[in-house]
Amino acid sequence: MTGRTAPDAAPGARSGWVDEALREHEEHTRAAMSRPATAAPEREQQVLDRIDRARRRRPKVREERITMSHGAGGKATRTLVEAVFLDAFRNPLLEPLEDSAQLHLNGSRVALTTDSYVVSPLFFPGGDIGDLAVNGTVNDLAVSGATPLYLSAGFILEEGFPVADLNRIVASMKAAAAVAGVQVVTGDTKVVQKGKADGCYINTTGLGVMEHDVSLGVATAQPGDAVIVSGTIGDHGVTIMLARGELDIEADIVSDTAAMNGMIADLLGATTGVRALRDATRGGVATILNEVATAANVSVVVTEDAIPVRTEVRGASELLGIDPMYVACEGRLVAVVDGAEADQALAALRAHPLGEQAAIIGHIAEEPPGIVLLKTAFGGTRIVDLLVGDPLPRIC
Amino acid sequence: MRFVDEFRDADKAHALAAKIAGLCEPGRRYKLMEVCGGHTHTIYKHGLEDYLPESVTLVHGPGCPVCVIPMGRVDDAIHLAAQPDVIMTSFGDMMRVPGSHGSFFDAKAEGADIRMVYSPLDSLKIARQNPDKRVVFMAIGFETTTPSTAMTVLRAAAEGLANFSIFCNHVTIIPAIKAILDSPDLRLDGFIGPGHVSTVIGCRPYEFIAREHGKPVVVAGFEPLDILQSIYMLMLQLSEGRSEVENQYTRVVPWDGNLAALKAINEVMELRPYFEWRGLGFISHSAMRMRPAYSAFDAELLFHVPGVRVADPKACQCGEVLKGVLKPWECKVFGTACTPETPIGTCMVSPEGACAAYYNFGRMNRRRVVEVSIS
Numbered sequence: 001m002t003g004r005t006a007p008d009a010a011p012g013a014r015s016g017w018v019d020e021a022l023r024e025h026e027e028h029t030r031a032a033m034s035r036p037a038t039a040a041p042e043r044e045q046q047v048l049d050r051i052d053r054a055r056r057r058r059p060k061v062r063e064e065r066i067t068m069s070h071g072a073g074g075k076a077t078r079t080l081v082e083a084v085f086l087d088a089f090r091n092p093l094l095e096p097l098e099d100s101a102q103l104h105l106n107g108s109r110v111a112l113t114t115d116s117y118v119v120s121p122l123f124f125p126g127g128d129i130g131d132l133a134v135n136g137t138v139n140d141l142a143v144s145g146a147t148p149l150y151l152s153a154g155f156i157l158e159e160g161f162p163v164a165d166l167n168r169i170v171a172s173m174k175a176a177a178a179v180a181g182v183q184v185v186t187g188d189t190k191v192v193q194k195g196k197a198d199g200c201y202i203n204t205t206g207l208g209v210m211e212h213d214v215s216l217g218v219a220t221a222q223p224g225d226a227v228i229v230s231g232t233i234g235d236h237g238v239t240i241m242l243a244r245g246e247l248d249i250e251a252d253i254v255s256d257t258a259a260m261n262g263m264i265a266d267l268l269g270a271t272t273g274v275r276a277l278r279d280a281t282r283g284g285v286a287t288i289l290n291e292v293a294t295a296a297n298v299s300v301v302v303t304e305d306a307i308p309v310r311t312e313v314r315g316a317s318e319l320l321g322i323d324p325m326y327v328a329c330e331g332r333l334v335a336v337v338d339g340a341e342a343d344q345a346l347a348a349l350r351a352h353p354l355g356e357q358a359a360i361i362g363h364i365a366e367e368p369p370g371i372v373l374l375k376t377a378f379g380g381t382r383i384v385d386l387l388v389g390d391p392l393p394r395i396c
Numbered sequence: 397m398r399f400v401d402e403f404r405d406a407d408k409a410h411a412l413a414a415k416i417a418g419l420c421e422p423g424r425r426y427k428l429m430e431v432c433g434g435h436t437h438t439i440y441k442h443g444l445e446d447y448l449p450e451s452v453t454l455v456h457g458p459g460c461p462v463c464v465i466p467m468g469r470v471d472d473a474i475h476l477a478a479q480p481d482v483i484m485t486s487f488g489d490m491m492r493v494p495g496s497h498g499s500f501f502d503a504k505a506e507g508a509d510i511r512m513v514y515s516p517l518d519s520l521k522i523a524r525q526n527p528d529k530r531v532v533f534m535a536i537g538f539e540t541t542t543p544s545t546a547m548t549v550l551r552a553a554a555e556g557l558a559n560f561s562i563f564c565n566h567v568t569i570i571p572a573i574k575a576i577l578d579s580p581d582l583r584l585d586g587f588i589g590p591g592h593v594s595t596v597i598g599c600r601p602y603e604f605i606a607r608e609h610g611k612p613v614v615v616a617g618f619e620p621l622d623i624l625q626s627i628y629m630l631m632l633q634l635s636e637g638r639s640e641v642e643n644q645y646t647r648v649v650p651w652d653g654n655l656a657a658l659k660a661i662n663e664v665m666e667l668r669p670y671f672e673w674r675g676l677g678f679i680s681h682s683a684m685r686m687r688p689a690y691s692a693f694d695a696e697l698l699f700h701v702p703g704v705r706v707a708d709p710k711a712c713q714c715g716e717v718l719k720g721v722l723k724p725w726e727c728k729v730f731g732t733a734c735t736p737e738t739p740i741g742t743c744m745v746s747p748e749g750a751c752a753a754y755y756n757f758g759r760m761n762r763r764r765v766v767e768v769s770i771s
Contacts, residue, residue, distance in 0.1 A: 044725055047725045048725075048759060048760070050731065051730075054735075062738055063502060063505070064502070065505035065506060067501040067504070067505045068504075069501065075737050076737060079737065246514075246518075247514065314400075315397060318397075318400060371759075374443075375443075376441070378405075378406055378443065378621075379406035379443075380442050380445070380446040380620075381443040381446055382440060382441065382442070382757040383756065383757050383758065383759055383760055385757075388737050
């Protein structure tokens, strides 16, 4: 039935990166290709090793322009941050790429972080851009082990934006700051022409002090450690997706946006076994686990059945063809804790209202390094990798 | 969660796996092809291969809608999208598919108005809301998605919508399966038939595979237990020396298909004389185009479409992967030059593509990993 009747292909001009990638690839594989042929399992392992080496190469931004993937929190974001920002600003404080930088000022340790908020819609079930802008930055400080104290707030407003909406946003910022025990002490306002922004963007910078004598970091994870999440995952992301109203799906869920500094203080007070804390925002829990695996060169083994996911979130994710593991949370903690202290840590989290549904979802193992493994509910095993860009829905 | 968890029951899976192992003849190797990319995705996502004996290998077939779109068609679509008064709409899977000058995502970053939709009816909505723009729907997919495109055109015609058209890339599954059966470099023992396509075309079109080629076919659902059960049904046929078409997915697939859907397709579309498939080359009567009666909705007639054929990068072996001749990791550029971040071939783009599924979910030494996860 197949007939190759059509004319031969025109030599298509191709964008440069394909040729470049192929050239690069040839250099890397020339040595490997010259080796004698081996049996299939060994050959597969050789390919896996080759990929591992390729993944450790210096990241390079190949696109000519910024695409939405660069902001999605996955591989493209990481490449952009490492190849552009880290490359230019490189210094020992920035290099760990943790949620906040830890500085020594006149003998005291302080933590500094910044975050911009561009959520759409601005108002959604369970919160709005205002409390998000406070909670997100407070959480970035808290997961570093710092006590959040002061925030700055920068507003970029679009011409024509209703003042009533701005008042509503500021009121919820005020309320969120009161709950978190922080003050907004400086700020900035810019207005841009209609169409140059989407209503209201907010940037907040946070300053906190390191009161606990802890040095947290994902690179310190060790085989035998437990991996804990503080509650159901994916609530925020799915709420936002449904709130956009494009999907004609309704579900009774609200964003999990919350300041976690109180819960984290309780956790750090209850055990000295905490090695790393992260808030699972863009890219979700899966992205955090990959950061742990890469930074500590260990394997993270998680059990699908143990991960708390609301039925509504699971249902919506199934329909949309996305995985809750990659969906953003705004008030959920991922903790890596010494295995011997795991039960204590879990109890401390569960004693706090935000952590009632905390669960141990897995552990750290030695092999295979740099990889997150999921034991599926079905009883199989698979990898949980970083996403490239936005979770794309499947079409059939 | 009801209607999902029942089909992911690990105990039932263990029982089926034992039955499958019991049907394996010592020394015999079994190669089964899952035709549909949705099955490939399920197999990797749930780690289903952990349940199979070493002598049973799954070969990933050509049924991934975006994987079979050749570079030239992507270039054509981007050319349409770049017209100043055009809003291009497409499914999310299409956004990253590389043409010779980049993907929809890149074209979007350069200023083209390209929007992701979940249904062609959403494109229709966009057309209604933007009467001063021309809205084009990049229609892709097998018989699964063709009826919804056809219904959308019928709706647009009924409304008299003048600013909506289809860039039709719908393909049909049977010619692709024929191409694979005619391919000299591949020996398969049986087929896991595509479930969603079969909801539309039914099970009869596969009968030639059993009758003329002597290979069993089991049409399967998309939950992991569906696939495991269909593997069991194939192994049972093989052990009994039968080659028949069987339907595992009876809760969704009627034997004769969906006549209303087929009627809608036939009303709006007709077969093209030939169509280029990525990696498989030109296949006769393997794709759909708009019928002359609906030419007012045919973007290929309304716009100037360059239609330049673009050769795949030489190192790309998508064709071999689509035919199941190569395993994804056996491709020369797999995972090094070609990754989900910078895909050279289409199989690395869609979550249903064999390469993307292997890279994202299965990139591990299964034997070593099983030891780890048990400990």
